[in-house]
Amino acid sequence: MKIKPLQIIAHIILILGVLLMVVPIWISFASSSHDSVTILTEGMKFHIGDQLARNYNEVLNEKGGWSEEVTAAKMFINSFIMALGIATLKVVISAMSAYALVYYRFKLAVPIFWLIFITLLVPLEVRIFPSYKIVSDLGLTNSYTGLILPLVASATATFFFRQFYKTIPDELLESAKLDGANAWSFFIDFLVPLSKTMIAAMFIFMFVYGYSQYLWPLIMTTAEEYWTVVMGMKIIYTESYEGVALPRTAERFAYIILSMIPPVLVVVFLQKWFIKGLIQTEK
Amino acid sequence: MSFLDLKNVTKIYPNGTKAVHETSLSVDEGEFMVFVGPSGCGKSTLLRMVAGLEDITEGDINLDGKLINEVDPSERDVAMVFQNYALYPHMNVYNNLAYGLKNRGIDKETIEQKVNDAAKLLQISDYLQRKPSMLSGGQRQRVAMGRAIVRNPKIFLFDEPLSNLDAKLRIQMRLEIKKLQQKVGVTSIFVTHDQVEAMTLADRLAVINNGIIEQLGTPIEIYDNPKSLFVAGFIGSPQMNFLDGNIKNKTLSAEGFEIKDIDSDFEGEVKLGIRPEHLSQRENSLINLKVDLVEQLGSDNLVYGQLKDKKDFCYRCPGNLTIEKGADLSLNIENNKYYIFDKSTGKRVN
Ligand SMILES: Nc1ncnc2c1ncn2[C@@H]1O[C@H](COP(=O)(O)OP(=O)(O)OP(=O)(O)O)[C@@H](O)[C@H]1O
Ligand SMILES: [Mg+2]
Numbered sequence: 001m002k003i004k005p006l007q008i009i010a011h012i013i014l015i016l017g018v019l020l021m022v023v024p025i026w027i028s029f030a031s032s033s034h035d036s037v038t039i040l041t042e043g044m045k046f047h048i049g050d051q052l053a054r055n056y057n058e059v060l061n062e063k064g065g066w067s068e069e070v071t072a073a074k075m076f077i078n079s080f081i082m083a084l085g086i087a088t089l090k091v092v093i094s095a096m097s098a099y100a101l102v103y104y105r106f107k108l109a110v111p112i113f114w115l116i117f118i119t120l121l122v123p124l125e126v127r128i129f130p131s132y133k134i135v136s137d138l139g140l141t142n143s144y145t146g147l148i149l150p151l152v153a154s155a156t157a158t159f160f161f162r163q164f165y166k167t168i169p170d171e172l173l174e175s176a177k178l179d180g181a182n183a184w185s186f187f188i189d190f191l192v193p194l195s196k197t198m199i200a201a202m203f204i205f206m207f208v209y210g211y212s213q214y215l216w217p218l219i220m221t222t223a224e225e226y227w228t229v230v231m232g233m234k235i236i237y238t239e240s241y242e243g244v245a246l247p248r249t250a251e252r253f254a255y256i257i258l259s260m261i262p263p264v265l266v267v268v269f270l271q272k273w274f275i276k277g278l279i280q281t282e283k
Numbered sequence: 284m285s286f287l288d289l290k291n292v293t294k295i296y297p298n299g300t301k302a303v304h305e306t307s308l309s310v311d312e313g314e315f316m317v318f319v320g321p322s323g324c325g326k327s328t329l330l331r332m333v334a335g336l337e338d339i340t341e342g343d344i345n346l347d348g349k350l351i352n353e354v355d356p357s358e359r360d361v362a363m364v365f366q367n368y369a370l371y372p373h374m375n376v377y378n379n380l381a382y383g384l385k386n387r388g389i390d391k392e393t394i395e396q397k398v399n400d401a402a403k404l405l406q407i408s409d410y411l412q413r414k415p416s417m418l419s420g421g422q423r424q425r426v427a428m429g430r431a432i433v434r435n436p437k438i439f440l441f442d443e444p445l446s447n448l449d450a451k452l453r454i455q456m457r458l459e460i461k462k463l464q465q466k467v468g469v470t471s472i473f474v475t476h477d478q479v480e481a482m483t484l485a486d487r488l489a490v491i492n493n494g495i496i497e498q499l500g501t502p503i504e505i506y507d508n509p510k511s512l513f514v515a516g517f518i519g520s521p522q523m524n525f526l527d528g529n530i531k532n533k534t535l536s537a538e539g540f541e542i543k544d545i546d547s548d549f550e551g552e553v554k555l556g557i558r559p560e561h562l563s564q565r566e567n568s569l570i571n572l573k574v575d576l577v578e579q580l581g582s583d584n585l586v587y588g589q590l591k592d593k594k595d596f597c598y599r600c601p602g603n604l605t606i607e608k609g610a611d612l613s614l615n616i617e618n619n620k621y622y623i624f625d626k627s628t629g630k631r632v633n
Contacts, residue, residue: 171369174336179430180357180386189382193373 032253079229085148086210098161200273285309292342302328319481320491362431370415401433439471512629549632556622559599568615
C-alpha cells in the first residue's frame with residue numbers, strides 16, 4: 001500500500017496530539033516512582049525509579065488530616081461514590097424528565113422546558129448559600145446524600161435527551177402502543193436501549209463533572225471522612241508549606257496519578273457503547 | 284351489527300382541520316376493505332381513529348360488538364402496518380415479532396411457536412436474528428406484516444404499506460398481502476391512494492374525497508357504476524374522458540355531437556364521461572379524434588388526441604391495431620356505456 005503525503009502529515013499531527021496528552025502523564029507517573037529528594041534536586045524524571053511501591057503505599061494508606069484518620073484511599077472512595085451518584089441520578093432524572101416533556105403533550109411542557117434550561121445560568125456556585133442552607137436544614141451536611149443531591153438536576157442532559165427523543169419517529173411509539181406497550185414499558189423497552197450511547201456519553205461527562213467538584217464538598221463537609229479527592233489535592237499541596245519537612249513531591253505525583261484512575265475506569269468500561277454510538281447510528 | 288361499525292364518525296383536528304365528516308361504514312368479519320382517495324382526503328385519519336391513535340371528535344366506533352371510542356390502542360387488539368414499517372430498530376426480527384406477545388404475558392414456548400409459524404408463513408425464518416437495518420425493503424415489509432399477523436388481532440390496518448417499494452416489488456407484495464389475508468382470514472382495512480392497488484385488493488372499496496365516503500361497493504360496481512364525477516374520474520386508468528354538454532328534452536348535445544333518447548329526465552349543464560376502453564372505431568360514428576400520440580403498452584395502445592374543439596381525449600384500443608400519429612379516427616361508444624353527471628353537483632344523472 002502506498003502512503004500518501006497527506007496521510008503522513010495527518011499521522012504526524014495525530015502523533016503530536018497523542019504525545020501532548022500522554023507525555024505529561026508519563027512524566028508524572030515516572031516522577032512518582034522516585035524519591036522526593038531526587039525530584040527536588042534533579043527535576044522531573046522520564047524513567048521509572050525504585051520508590052514506586054513505597055510512594056503509592058504511603059499515599060494510599062498514610063493517615064492524615066487533623067484527626068490523623070483520613071487516608072487518600074478513603075478520599076478516592078468518597079469521590080467515586082459522589083461522582084457515581086451524581087452521574088447515575090443525573091442521567092436517570094434527565095432521561096425521565098425529557099421523556100415527560102416530549103411525550104406527555106401537556107400545555108406547560110414548553111415553558112417548563114425553558115425553565116429547566118434557564119437553570120444552566122444558575123450553576124451551583126451561584127446558588128451555593130441557599131443550597132447550603134437547604135441541605136443543612138435537612139440535616140444532610142456530612143453525608144453522601146448531601147454531597148450528591150444538590151448536583152443531580154441537569155439542564156444540559158435534559159436538553160440532550162429531549163433533542164434525541166424528538167428525533168424518534170412517532171410511528172415507533174404508535175406501533176409500540178398497538179403492541180400493548182404502556183408508558184413505562186415504552187421508556188424501558190425503547191427509549192433506554194435507543195439512547196444507550198447517549199446515556200453512556202452523558203454518564204461519562206457527568207461522572208467527570210461530579211468527580212471534579214471542589215467548592216461544594218469543601219463547604220458541605222466538616223467531617224474528614226467525607227473529604228474528596230480534589231480537596232485532598234489541595235491539602236497535599238499546601239501541606240508542604242506548613243510543615244518543616246521537605247515537600248513530598250513524589251507523593252504528590254503518585255496522588256495525581258491515582259486520582260485519574262476512577263474516571264479512566266469509567267471511560268474504559270463505557271467506551272464500547274460510546275464509540276459504537278459515534279460510528280453507527282441505529283435509528 | 285357488523286364486525287366493525289363506524290357511526291357518524293367525525294374528526295376535527297385541534298387546529299380546526301375537519302379531516303373526516305360524519306362517516307358511517309360497516310366492515311364484515313373477514314372482509315378486505317380498502318380506503319382509496321387522493322392525498323389529504325382523510326384516509327389515514329379514519330384508519331388511525333379505528334386504531335385508537337387519534338381521538339374521535341364525534342360518533343361511535345364499534346369493534347366486535349364493543350364500543351371502542353375510549354379504549355386505549357394497546358387494549359383494542361388491532362394491528363397496524365405503517366408506511367415506513369416502524370420496525371423496532373434495536374430489536375432483531377424475532378423480538379420485533381415477539382414484543383407484542385410478551386406484553387400480553389404469553390409464555391415463552393408459545394411465543395416461540397407463534398413467531399416461528401408467522402416467520403415461516405412470510406418466509407423470513409432466515410432473518411430472525413437480524414436487525415431491521417440489515418434487511419431489504421421487501422424483507423422489512425414482511426417483518427412488519429409478521430408483527431401484525433403473529434398477534435392474531437381482531438383487525439389488520441394497513442396505511443399505504445407498499446408505497447416505499449419499487450414498482451415490481453409492490454405488485455408482488457400486493458399479491459402476497461391478498462393471499463395472506465385470504466389464508467389468515469383476518470378482517471382488514473387497507474389505505475392507499477393507488478387505484479390499481481385498491482381495485483386488485485379490495486373485497487369492498489370506499490372511495491373517499493374531502494373527508495366523505497363518496498361511494499362504497501365492490502371494485503367492479505364502482506368501476507361500472509360510479510355515482511359521482513369524482514369517483515368516475517378517480518377509478519379507472521387511464522382516466523375517464525369528460526366532455527361538457529347540455530341536456531334538453533332527453534337529448535344531450537356535447538361538443539360536436541348529440542346523443543338522443545338518453546335515460547334521464549335531467550335538464551341543464553352536464554359532464555359526459557366516457558371511459559377510453561369503452562370506445563371502438565367505426566365509420567361515421569359520433570366522435571372524431573385527431574391522433575397526437577400513441578402509447579404502446581403491448582397488450583393495449585393508448586391513443587391520445589384532440590376532438591374538433593381541441594379537447595384532449597384518450598382512446599384505448601387493442602395492441603394489435605396500428606394507429607399512426609396524425610390519423611383521424613371515428614369512434615363509437617360501445618353499448619351506450621357513457622356516464623352523465625350534473626355539472627353543478629357532480630352527481631350521476633343517468
Ligand atoms: N395532526 C394533524 N393536525 C392537523 N391536521 C392534520 C393532522 N393530520 C392530518 N391533518 C389534516 O387532515 C387531513 C387528512 O389527513 P390524512 O393524513 O388523513 O390524509 P390522507 O388521506 O391519509 O393523505 P395521504 O394519502 O397523503 O396520506 C389533511 O388535510 C391533513 O392536512
Ligand atoms: Mg395517509
